Amino acid sequence: MITIEGLQKHYGEIKAVDGIDLEIQDGEIFGLLGPNGAGKTTTISMISGVLRPDSGRITFDGLNIWVEPKKVKRNLGVVPQEIAVYEDLTAKDNLDFWGSLHGLRGPGLKTAVHSALERVGLQDRAKDRVKTFSGGMKRRLNLCMGLLHRPKYLLLDEPTVGIDPQARLAILDIVREVAVAGTTVLYTTHYMEEAQELCDRIAIIDHGQILTIGTLEALTRQSGESEVLKVVGSFDETAANQRLSGLPGLRLIRVEEGTVLAGIDATGPGLLEILPQVLESGLSIDDVSIQKPNLQSVFISLTGRELRD
Amino acid sequence: MAPLKIVLRDLRRMVRNPLRTALLFALPLMLAGIFALVFGGGSASEISIRVLVYDEDQGLVSRLLGGAGSSPDMDRRLDLVPVGAEGFDMMERGEASALVHIPAGFTQAYLDGEPAVIPIIKNPAERFLPQVVEEGGRIGAEVLSQGSRVFRTELAAIGGMTANSAFPSDLAVGSVASGVNHKLESLERWVFPPVINLETVTVKPEITDEGEGNGSTILGYFLPGLSMMGILFLAQSATRDILHDRESGLVRHLLTAPVSPADYIVGKCLSVLVISTLGFFLLVAFGIAAGVDWGPTSTVVALVLTASLAVAGALVLVSSLVGTERQADALSTIVIMVWCLIGGAFVPVSQFPDFLRPLAKTTPVFWAVDGFQKAMQQGADIAAVSTNLLVLGGVGVIFLVLGAAALRRRMAGGLI
Structure with a gap:
């Protein structure tokens, strides 16, 4: 189990991570979801023993990574956001080096390298220099380096940034396989779909703080909304507030010129009654879209902003 | 590890x-x-300057100059190559650092005390070595000029001897020798020994067992x-x-x-x-x-x-x-x-x-x-x-x- 208590990191006046507490159970895929700049990378850097926290405690099965770093890191695999591989070495050279750092040698290292390359589909390119790889292949090799020594804990920091959908699916499949084999996975992302598809539990982070934690079902239920309405038209903020704020069962999440985001209360009159009232509110409406509650709507209801903002 | x-x-x-x-x-x-x-x-001491000598004069002075250039010490520094008129083409091809041209009639002009010119043609592709030849030539010209002034009478007499096809008489030779000897004696105070002795010493520390580099x-x-x-x-x-x-x-x-x-x-x-x-x-x-x-x-x-x-x-x-x-x-x-x-x-x-x-x-x-x-x-x-x-x-x-x-x-x- 990974336990994080009171984690804090400040850069001058900026609170990058502001008192995070988490418990990640053995064998689960735990997602840390948040927009860019929310504090995900700072958090994972501290958890992986690279960045020293200002305060707080991080333990892996009771071992504090900042007290016994080498012991913990032997069981830790990290896939950083950057593609951190030596491009002038071959894929095999990179893995040989990485495996040797984790104490693998001889036939054990050879077998581990072979099976890791096979797992990410790079066995045919083992002897090619990484600089000849596509972006997706480099990402897979990056992942491979984290998996090579079959770690008990795997920390992935936005491992699918900047790659094509096919490579992304391949990486997600590998993460699932690893978790099924018993590895505890901490996965940070700003892609809502990835968190929804992959993670057993999700923590939503913004401005260095955990806003909520739970399963996908629990989080969407927690928002208390059955649907989310997005209304787009030619109206100003004041008019929208005046016309829509009094409607029963409708909770305004965000109102700005030309756009309104509003949640339909699960216990209220329901969409079929509220939608006509919205359309007849007198606002000049061009488009209305209806979403089922998801992490996006949860995030919106918690922060008033969309994940991509 | x-x-x-x-x-x-x-x-x-x-x-x-x-x-x-x-x-x-x-x-x-x-x-x-x-x-x-x-x-x-190779060693720096093995560097040799290749100089072409086109001796059109073939006279006494030009042969003396050639002899001086081929002394054992100079031989290590100078590679004097006698050439004919083809020497100019060789210089065009850059085959030597310089060409020294001793024109016809040079010896006679020298003995007669008339102005004489020794052209030195330098290789423009080289920077230092032709400069060495030019400076050497300048020193040689200065020595010859001073010699001409001091031994004017004797040189004129030698010029007269060489103009005649017959062997000079013992008296004429003796007169020249006596004149030269007399002038050398009068110059001895200044020339032999030199007023200033320059002694060059290269400091050489102990040589190790592994030998001198x-x-x-x-x-x-x-x-x-x-x-x-x-x-x-x-x-x-x-x-x-x-x-x-x-x-x-x-x-x-x-x-x-x-x-x-x-x-x-x-x-x-x-x-x-x-x-x-x-x-x-x-x-x-x-x-x-x-x-x-x-x-x-x-x-x-x-x-x-x-x-x-x-x-x-x-x-x-x-x-x-x-x-x-x-x-x-x-x-x-x-x-x-x-x-x-x-x-x-x-x-x-x-x-x-x-x-x-x-x-x-x-x-x-x-x-x-x-x-x-x-x-x-x-x-x-x-x-x-x-x-x-x-x-x-x-x-x-x-x-x-x-x-x-x-x-x-x-x-x-x-x-x-």
Whole structure:
């Protein structure tokens, strides 16, 4: 189990991570979801023993990574956001080096390298220099380096940034396989779909703080909304507030010129009654879209902003 | 063990990049190669100036001049090649440093006390050697001119003798000999012995058991300085990796493995040291292949090791003080060029102006070049270059410790 208590990191006046507490159970895929700049990378850097926290405690099965770093890191695999591989070495050279750092040698290292390359589909390119790889292949090799020594804990920091959908699916499949084999996975992302598809539990982070934690079902239920309405038209903020704020069962999440985001209360009159009232509110409406509650709507209801903002 | 793995990885990267590695060695090898081609691997004393002599006069004076040029001492310096009119074509083809043309009637004009001209045609493709010939010719002309003035009567008499086909009478010869003798006697006070005796002494320290180095070759003279410059650039490239690793996130990734910041820093410092040392030995081997005698092996090995330590330490320190690869490149290039220029890598420190000489000793380049030249020229053993070794080793250790501490502080501060 990974336990994080009171984690804090400040850069001058900026609170990058502001008192995070988490418990990640053995064998689960735990997602840390948040927009860019929310504090995900700072958090994972501290958890992986690279960045020293200002305060707080991080333990892996009771071992504090900042007290016994080498012991913990032997069981830790990290896939950083950057593609951190030596491009002038071959894929095999990179893995040989990485495996040797984790104490693998001889036939054990050879077998581990072979099976890791096979797992990410790079066995045919083992002897090619990484600089000849596509972006997706480099990402897979990056992942491979984290998996090579079959770690008990795997920390992935936005491992699918900047790659094509096919490579992304391949990486997600590998993460699932690893978790099924018993590895505890901490996965940070700003892609809502990835968190929804992959993670057993999700923590939503913004401005260095955990806003909520739970399963996908629990989080969407927690928002208390059955649907989310997005209304787009030619109206100003004041008019929208005046016309829509009094409607029963409708909770305004965000109102700005030309756009309104509003949640339909699960216990209220329901969409079929509220939608006509919205359309007849007198606002000049061009488009209305209806979403089922998801992490996006949860995030919106918690922060008033969309994940991509 | 992690530091050694980092060293092995860096060496493997050099092997996987033969072109990049070759380019790193290209500059010093190219410069050394040019010197080798220009001056050859032989001794500096073997340098000989090829001069074509077109003697159209074939008279007494011209033969005397030719004889003087072929004396045993001059023979080592001058390669006098008698030629005819084809000598001008040979000069066009650049086959000699200069052509000395003694025109027809030169001897007669000289004996008659008339103005005479000896044209010297210089090879424009060469800079120094034709200048040597011209200066030599100027001195010769001055001697002949003074001789003409002092022995005017006797020379006129000799001119009269040579004009006649018959042998001169004993009385005429005796009269000339007596005249010359009389003038020499009157000049004795000033000419024999000379007023000033100039005694040149070359200080030569003790010769070691390993024998005298014979590294007094032009290539050998410049190779230590060029090697230091090459190794500085090689170390610059190796330390650039520290910044590249930092900027590309490789350091952060590495620290997620069971590798401590100290492991990483020690590994990178060792890498720079090993690469610099291997590079230095490669340049030494190149010099040997080109005929350079570096001197006693033990001295050379000790100098290579300590000079590499100083170079590695200096470049690690520079890389620890800056934030980006670009800043490191700029700063380290300035350091390298200044050290090479004032350390005597290109121009001997003895040629520096007085105010600059003490500055030379503030650079590791000076201590390395000085040590190698002592080994080459005097066959100095380790004891004889102990000051050089101490300075280089001490500077290297201090720089490495300071650089490693600065890197450690940056890592602790999250800057890496």
